[in-house]
Amino acid sequence: MASPLPKDVEQSIMGNALRAEVRSVAFMAFILGIAVGFGIGAAVFADSGARYYFVAGALVIGLLWFLAARARRGKQN
Numbered sequence: 001m002a003s004p005l006p007k008d009v010e011q012s013i014m015g016n017a018l019r020a021e022v023r024s025v026a027f028m029a030f031i032l033g034i035a036v037g038f039g040i041g042a043a044v045f046a047d048s049g050a051r052y053y054f055v056a057g058a059l060v061i062g063l064l065w066f067l068a069a070r071a072r073r074g075k076q077n
Helices: 007-048 053-076
Strands: none
Touching: 007 053
């Protein structure tokens, strides 16, 4: 098991850790909001005869996922 960090190091990295946690939670809330909004939109407009809401939404989410993975890979290099 790792030993605890010294107090001065803990204080110096606390701000970065807090910002990273907030950013992570905000990103997950954004994804959840997209999913819920897509579901509500598909339910509302399903009566109008449109049949491809799920496919269109899945493609958009897949494209965002692909672009996010490419951006992350570019930052690591």
